[in-house]
Amino acid sequence: MSALLRPGSEAIEVNGWWFAHRWLFIRRGMQLSILTLFLIGPWFGIWVIKGNITSSLLLDVIPLSDPYLLIQSLFAGHWPETTLVIGAAIITLFYFLIGGRAYCGWICPVNMITDFAAWLRQRFNIKSGAHLPRQSRYWILAMTLSGAAITGSLLWELVNPVTLLYRGLIFGMGSVWLLMLALFLFDLLLSPRGWCSHLCPMGAFYSLLAKYAPLRISASKREKCNDCMDCYAVCPEPQVIPPALKGAQQGNGPVILDINCTNCARCIDVCSENVFKFSHRFNNSIQSTHNFKQSEVLS
Amino acid sequence: MGNVDNKVDQYRRRFLIRTAGQACGATLLGMGLITFSNQAQSLPATAIRPPGALAEKDFLSACVRCGLCVRDCPYDTLKLSKLGDAVTTGTPYFVARDIPCEMCDDIPCVVACPTGALDKSLTNIDDARMGLAALVDQENCLNYLGLRCDVCYRICPLITKAISIEVQRDPRTGKHTLFIPVVHSNACTGCGKCEQACVLPEAAIKVLPVRLAKGASAQHYRLGWEEKRKAGGSLVTPDSKHQYNLPQGYQYDNDGRGLTKDKQAKPTPFANNPLDTLNKQPERKQ
Numbered sequence: 001m002s003a004l005l006r007p008g009s010e011a012i013e014v015n016g017w018w019f020a021h022r023w024l025f026i027r028r029g030m031q032l033s034i035l036t037l038f039l040i041g042p043w044f045g046i047w048v049i050k051g052n053i054t055s056s057l058l059l060d061v062i063p064l065s066d067p068y069l070l071i072q073s074l075f076a077g078h079w080p081e082t083t084l085v086i087g088a089a090i091i092t093l094f095y096f097l098i099g100g101r102a103y104c105g106w107i108c109p110v111n112m113i114t115d116f117a118a119w120l121r122q123r124f125n126i127k128s129g130a131h132l133p134r135q136s137r138y139w140i141l142a143m144t145l146s147g148a149a150i151t152g153s154l155l156w157e158l159v160n161p162v163t164l165l166y167r168g169l170i171f172g173m174g175s176v177w178l179l180m181l182a183l184f185l186f187d188l189l190l191s192p193r194g195w196c197s198h199l200c201p202m203g204a205f206y207s208l209l210a211k212y213a214p215l216r217i218s219a220s221k222r223e224k225c226n227d228c229m230d231c232y233a234v235c236p237e238p239q240v241i242p243p244a245l246k247g248a249q250q251g252n253g254p255v256i257l258d259i260n261c262t263n264c265a266r267c268i269d270v271c272s273e274n275v276f277k278f279s280h281r282f283n284n285s286i287q288s289t290h291n292f293k294q295s296e297v298l299s
Numbered sequence: 300m301g302n303v304d305n306k307v308d309q310y311r312r313r314f315l316i317r318t319a320g321q322a323c324g325a326t327l328l329g330m331g332l333i334t335f336s337n338q339a340q341s342l343p344a345t346a347i348r349p350p351g352a353l354a355e356k357d358f359l360s361a362c363v364r365c366g367l368c369v370r371d372c373p374y375d376t377l378k379l380s381k382l383g384d385a386v387t388t389g390t391p392y393f394v395a396r397d398i399p400c401e402m403c404d405d406i407p408c409v410v411a412c413p414t415g416a417l418d419k420s421l422t423n424i425d426d427a428r429m430g431l432a433a434l435v436d437q438e439n440c441l442n443y444l445g446l447r448c449d450v451c452y453r454i455c456p457l458i459t460k461a462i463s464i465e466v467q468r469d470p471r472t473g474k475h476t477l478f479i480p481v482v483h484s485n486a487c488t489g490c491g492k493c494e495q496a497c498v499l500p501e502a503a504i505k506v507l508p509v510r511l512a513k514g515a516s517a518q519h520y521r522l523g524w525e526e527k528r529k530a531g532g533s534l535v536t537p538d539s540k541h542q543y544n545l546p547q548g549y550q551y552d553n554d555g556r557g558l559t560k561d562k563q564a565k566p567t568p569f570a571n572n573p574l575d576t577l578n579k580q581p582e583r584k585q
Contacts, residue, residue: 167379171379
């Protein structure tokens with residue numbers, strides 16, 4: 001029972017606390033250091049990157065822009081300057097390679113809030129709340145775009161928690177704190193993993209970029225799985241695991257191909273059998289798992 | 300067989316109901332957002348967009364709220380609206396009374412904008428139309444009271460073009476002059492320096508959105524004198540010289556110059572100084 005309240009405890013015993021949290025720390029480090037790069041400009045006058053997550057200028061030369069913002073703008077009826085298009089192309093290509101929803105796991109600041117809510121739910125065994133359909137986010141995505149077309153403005157940006165929080169942290173929070181508190185309580189009490197894994201249209205948009213992403217997590221040693229369920233317990237999108245982890249008989253390879261996997265790598269951390277690892281989409285033949293096993297034995 | 304069909308039917312039914320539910324939920328959320336968006340996107344008259352900003356409606360479709368214009372503003376004029384502010388959240392604006400636009404020659408905010416929400420075709424800051432200054436309070440303006448404050452006129456970056464001083468007789472004293480600051484919409488950029496500089500506790504001259512500060516002439520109105528000038532002659536009745544009863548060598552109605560006299564005009568019986576004429580004794584016949 002305690003294992004369910006504290007997924008990963010077995011991995012901590014076997015691999016040690018740090019090893020069982022390594023990717024979590026690297027990921028939080030990434031989220032915070034990107035934010036720090038944005039903040040050292042206004043705070044200390046060191047301008048590595050200027051602007052905020054919607055559009056920015058890296059080293060005063062390279063434009064980076066959120067393609068979701070570009071598309072909202074297009075739907076609202078504005079064809080932007082080339083700068084924004086180039087910036088959006090760079091970011092699109094980037095997530096095309098590393099998996100669209102890596103944005104959610106590795107960059108988005110809201111992730112820290114909702115992860116915290118999910119952790120509290122687990123820790124205090126909170127079972128309340130409604131499970132929303134995961135497909136809702138695609139309907140909301142469609143709504144944000146048609147809303148942009150109807151109003152001729154970036155409608156979703158009036159309330160988009162992701163951009164509001166990032167901009168708030170850099171340019172001044174205003175009442176963003178309230179929105180974040182609401183989001184936290186929503187995830188904590190009303191709907192488990194409700195925002196990021198069910199409703200957020202930004203995540204939905206980025207998931208569409210993950211269709212061919214090479215960088216993926218693979219259950220490469222899936223035959224060693226002891227069904228402890230810890231990976232399901234920590235995964236924000238647990239439906240992505242079974243096709244890879246348990247799909248050997250259906251002829252599925254071990255690579256997690258679902259577009260909604262955020263590549264957060266928490267499953268790698270919490271697995272006491274070290275079943276998961278970062279791999280790539282093309283390393284997905286069913287036999288290859290045995291080869292991996294052999295190579296592991298050899299090393 | 301029928302059982303299987305039944306099951307498929309049930310699946311389909313459940314799927315359709317779920318999908319319809321999600322679509323309805325998203326639509327409701329969208330309708331709520333659209334309703335609230337009109338209020339959330341209204342721009343208070345005191346909030347002025349940066350130079351080159353597209354018309355407000357187009358601006359809201361273009362600006363991605365990145366804040367690069369704010370970052371490149373050397374005078375900290377531009378601010379990015381925070382959630383809860385009266386200005387559309389995340390968009391740049393300034394309040395003239397706090398920090399006006401300094402009208403940089405290189406317009407760094409426009410250069411920084413990646414989207415075109417600040418129009419790149421604006422290359423001369425004098426062409427910017429951020430708003431329009433209007434001397435809204437003629438009761439408290441010191442110049443209207445007969446003083447020579449002139450601060451708005453002196454501070455104007457386009458002094459004499461955007462704000463000029465026009466003189467009027469002071470009807471209160473009957474012997475003094477009023478120096479009235481007059482804003483000219485063909486030159487005023489709406490930078491707001493006049494509003495900031497106004498010495499009153501509440502500025503008598505304010506930069507307003509052009510739509511509030513300016514009226515518009517009806518499309519079918521024609522200014523007769525302009526039309527006449529363009530046509531090179533009267534369009535209504537043929538130009539004929541009006542006959543005045545004037546002494547020889549005198550003319551009147553010379554394109555607004557009034558009464559003029561030729562060099563060879565004979566002196567009138569009247570002196571140049573009207574007092575001399577009044578004081579003149581009637582000539583007696585001898």
